[in-house]
Amino acid sequence: MSRGGQGLARVAVVVRAGAAPLWWLGVFAAGIGLSVPGLTGRRIGVLAGAALFIVAAAVIALLRRGRYRDLTRAAARAGKHDVLQDRAVTARNWRRGHRWWLLLAFLAALGSALAAPAAGGLLLAGCGVGLWLKASWIGRLEKAGDQLLWVRVDWLGRNAGNPAGKAVKAYRTTGIAAGDAKPGGSRRKTPALV
Template identity: 55%
Template sequence: MARGAGVEALARVAVLVRAGAVPLFWPGLVAGGAGAFVPGLTGRWIGLYAGLALFLLVALTVFFVRRGRYAELAASAGKAPRSVILQDRAVTVRAWRRAHRWWLVLAFCVAAGANFAVPGALGLAFAGAGFGLWAKSLWLGGRERTADVLLWVSPDAAARRGGPAGRQVGAYRTTGIGAGDARPGGTRRAGAGAGARR
């Protein structure tokens, strides 16, 4: 990821968390909505009610899981040196989705196929996972605004098991609130050049 010897590349933590929200939420809703047109083994209404319950359960689980680890890494984060390369938001999102594309396709196919057994249930569960990731990115954004810093992590460490809060992640780095091309929480910063400000 680095462009020279000894130069470290960093990706935004909130962007990595947020990267899975859209490809889980919208395809999950599509698969879940398709269940309204399939009788299934349980019947439409039982499946859809089960799906709504799973949506809430999965969303809450995804939102709360590893929050302590995120908070611990954020509290101990050190300032990033000026020599680091701040990875563009689009590059971070594209790399995450490319690495997980076959899992996302498989998840959609399984959710759509499950409509013939329990209509809408698995699709809404996957949508709940996407919603939980989106909510967690907002929570991270709130922490960033409160501390007036942005949180960064090595993309190589975050790509391993456990993601940006896995055991292989030793520490986060911080920059000023205006660094990079994404705002607190990982949303795109309007009119900012790629990694323009530190």
């Protein structure tokens, strides 16, 4: 990164990176949890899990939206020497930085099945859905501003953490066609070569 350029990661990709692991770990934990009768019984466990799923998805999706809006308003245009990080690299960095937390969350969800079958797994899956909804909301924010939002990699920290954390001062922006991810962080389909 010569001449003062910074490494930039897509905000929506960082948010979205945890959605798939949390969803699948939650689904597996809930499925395994159903094989255990638990203290409350399967019916109560599933009903409690469904409520936790909805609450977790809503809370995660709505959490810190004001902070994201403030950072978007303070965003500056990315410089020509800034380096845009690939979607796959950003997702891999997030998952590597959070692998132990994901493992602990999965084990906790499995352990909770002894009390309420499937509840912990559904809570975990709800967190994944909440992250996906938040990334979709960021995508709508990007489309409305006709720009993609990027965050400096060094501000994310060692664990490729929260793109709206205290260390993040402002976002950078590029045109809507930059990078290899669409608004919202999903993979951009490359046109077929003729």
